[in-house]
Amino acid sequence: MDIELLSRPGNAAARVFLAPGEHLTSESGAMIAMSDALTLTTTTHKRESGSVMAGLKRMLAGESLFLNHFSAGATGGEVFLAATLAGDMLRYDLRGENLVVQAGSFVACESGVNVSFGWQGFKSFLSGERAFWLHLSGTGPVILSSFGAIYPVEVDGEYIVDTGHIVAFQETLNFKITKAGGSWATAIFGGEGLVCRFSGRGTVWCQSHNARGFGLEVGPNLKPR
Amino acid sequence: MKTTIEGAPSFAYLHVDLDPGESVVAESDAMSSMSADLAMKASFNGGLFSGLAKKFLAGETLFVNTFTNTTGAPRRVTLVQTTPGNMREVQLNGETICLQPGAYVASTPGLKLGLRWAGFVSGIAREGFFKLTVSGTGTLWYGAYGELLERQVEGEYIVDTSHLVAYEPQLKLKLQLAGGIFSSLFGGEGFVTRVEGRGMVVIQTRSVSGLANWLNPRI
Numbered sequence: 001m002d003i004e005l006l007s008r009p010g011n012a013a014a015r016v017f018l019a020p021g022e023h024l025t026s027e028s029g030a031m032i033a034m035s036d037a038l039t040l041t042t043t044t045h046k047r048e049s050g051s052v053m054a055g056l057k058r059m060l061a062g063e064s065l066f067l068n069h070f071s072a073g074a075t076g077g078e079v080f081l082a083a084t085l086a087g088d089m090l091r092y093d094l095r096g097e098n099l100v101v102q103a104g105s106f107v108a109c110e111s112g113v114n115v116s117f118g119w120q121g122f123k124s125f126l127s128g129e130r131a132f133w134l135h136l137s138g139t140g141p142v143i144l145s146s147f148g149a150i151y152p153v154e155v156d157g158e159y160i161v162d163t164g165h166i167v168a169f170q171e172t173l174n175f176k177i178t179k180a181g182g183s184w185a186t187a188i189f190g191g192e193g194l195v196c197r198f199s200g201r202g203t204v205w206c207q208s209h210n211a212r213g214f215g216l217e218v219g220p221n222l223k224p225r
Numbered sequence: 226m227k228t229t230i231e232g233a234p235s236f237a238y239l240h241v242d243l244d245p246g247e248s249v250v251a252e253s254d255a256m257s258s259m260s261a262d263l264a265m266k267a268s269f270n271g272g273l274f275s276g277l278a279k280k281f282l283a284g285e286t287l288f289v290n291t292f293t294n295t296t297g298a299p300r301r302v303t304l305v306q307t308t309p310g311n312m313r314e315v316q317l318n319g320e321t322i323c324l325q326p327g328a329y330v331a332s333t334p335g336l337k338l339g340l341r342w343a344g345f346v347s348g349i350a351r352e353g354f355f356k357l358t359v360s361g362t363g364t365l366w367y368g369a370y371g372e373l374l375e376r377q378v379e380g381e382y383i384v385d386t387s388h389l390v391a392y393e394p395q396l397k398l399k400l401q402l403a404g405g406i407f408s409s410l411f412g413g414e415g416f417v418t419r420v421e422g423r424g425m426v427v428i429q430t431r432s433v434s435g436l437a438n439w440l441n442p443r444i
Contacts, residue, residue: 010235010309086309087236148309149232158261165257165305180256180265197261206258206303208231208238213254213307217327221437222444 001110003141005089009149012089013082014107016143018072025115026081026108026143028066035077041069081108083145085211090144090167092205094136098171101144103132104211105167110140135171144168148209158199164210170202226333227299228364230312234372237312238305239331243294251304251331253288259302264293291334304331308370310429315367321360321394324367328390333363343398358394367391371431382420387432393424 001024002017016024018038028042044066070079083089092099094113109115116135136142144150146167153159155173163177180195198204226249227242238257241249253267267288292302306312312330315322323341332338339358359365369390376382378396386400399419420426 009232088232148305149236149238151231151238151303153258159258160261161258162254162256199261204258208236208257208303208305209307209309214309217307218433218437218440221434223441225444 001141003091003143005091005143009088011086012145013080014089014091014143015078015080016108017076017078018070019076020072020074022072022076023111024070024079024108025111025113026068026070026079027106028068030081030083030107031068031070032080032082034070034079037073037075037077038079039071039073041071042066043069081143083107085145085147087145087147087209088150088207090146090150090205092142092144092168094139094142096139097137099136099142099168100171101134101136101142101168102146102166103134105144105146106134106136107143107145109136109142112140113138113142144205146207146209147211147214148207150205150207153204153206155198155204156201158197159204160195160197161204161206163194163196164212165206165208166196167205167207169198169204172200173198173202173204174200228314228366230314230366234311236309237368238303239312239366240301240303241292241331242299242301243292244299245294245297248291248293248334249302249304249331250289250291250334250336251302252306252329253290255304255306255330256290256292257303257305259292260300262296263300263302264295266291266293289338304366306330306368308368308433310369310371310431311373312366312368313373313427315365316363317359317365318362319360321358322365322391323394324357324359324391325389326355326357328367328369329357329359330366330368332359332365335363336361336365341394344400369427369429369431370433370436371429374428374430376426376428377424378420378426379423380421382426384418384420384426384428385432386416386418387434388428388430389418389426390429391427392420393426396420396422396424396426 001022004015006013006015018024114137144167150167176197177194178197226244226247229240230237231240232238243249267290269288294300317336336359340355341358343354343356373390400416401419403415403417
């Protein structure tokens with residue numbers, strides 16, 4: 001599987017070339033163009049496992065009920081994928097480890113990767129982030145997207161990330177939702193609120209912008225519903 | 226202090242590497258990630274009354290955060306803005322620069338943030354009654370929605386009002402209709418800002434009100 005990321009970081013798209021026999025799973029709506037030689041099927045679950053229940057969990061997580069599966073026949077083929085919002089894309093190759101990903105950031109993965117929705121690690125409802133989190137495991141390439149530019153942070157010790165700016169992180173990291181700064185006053189008035197404190201060793205991928213922040217800026221100019 | 230602007234021009238963000246003892250002041254909620262051992266403190270933007278004035282009159286937040294490196298080694302804080310677009314770094318040596326509401330991202334502690342009256346027409350045209358002024362000696366980072374373009378004004382210049390980001394304080398701004406009544410209503414331009422004098426203006430290539438006007442009929 002050959003993955004090329006185009007037009008980073010402003011208007012990223014992914015061009016995936018599937019060799020004969022390969023399969024790609026993507027969120028519904030991500031495909032913008034594809035070779036006629038690829039077969040497209042749509043289900044509520046991943047090819048080998050899952051069920052309608054898994055699809056419903058995804059819907060609750062704000063993702064679509066459906067997933068698209070692209071299969072390459074004898075000649076292979078290419079598919080172009082894009083996210084709804086302008087922004088960046090990231091390709092990561094999972095090698096047996098686990099990745100926790102912001103639900104809206106998932107674009108596609110190869111068949112060797114398991115995607116499960118409804119990860120409950122950030123149990124604190126106080127985190128204020130209505131994003132849901134996915135759990136990716138297995139082996140194979142994964143494509144993620146974000147509204148904003150994606151930058152990695154190699155954590156070795158401790159690092160703080162505003163929860164609305166997390167795209168994905170390796171599950172080798174420990175994390176704690178804490179208040180920003182040293183006091184509640186700073187957390188509330190400083191506008192940061194609760195942040196995620198990562199510790200240990202691993203990578204966190206952060207996004208420079210988030211859709212909610214931009215939406216709050218545009219929102220007051222829109223007419224009431 | 227070492228700073229780099231990455232992600233430009235579509236989604237610019239700022240990495241600030243603070244040396245031991247250094248601080249940087251940033252707009253509230255501008256921090257996207259930072260070393261865990263950086264000290265972060267919120268304070269009223271210029272004092273309580275000044276902060277309130279800036280919040281309600283100039284569209285800035287009431288608070289700013291000051292990040293200080295109290296450790297013995299360089300530490301990083303990454304600062305971002307809410308709108309997708311470019312960011313710009315400006316060195317001020319005692320001079321003043323005026324910013325539109327919401328453009329301010331961060332500055333070094335030596336700079337003072339103040340308010341300047343923008344005129345009744347400006348407020349009525351929903352551009353805000355006040356503008357933010359930044360003065361002193363230090364570095365300022367500001368951003369916008371879209372790319373930032375700089376223009377030297379010699380005499381007169383017209384800028385679509387929602388596209389003005391920053392300008393030098395000696396320039397006089399006047400609001401006027403774009404063309405006649407017909408152009409203003411149907412040409413889609415409405416109010417424009419007439420800039421008079423000699424100095425620099427910085428404009429953004431997109432505008433939030435433009436986006437909102439595009440979205441509204443579709444909601």
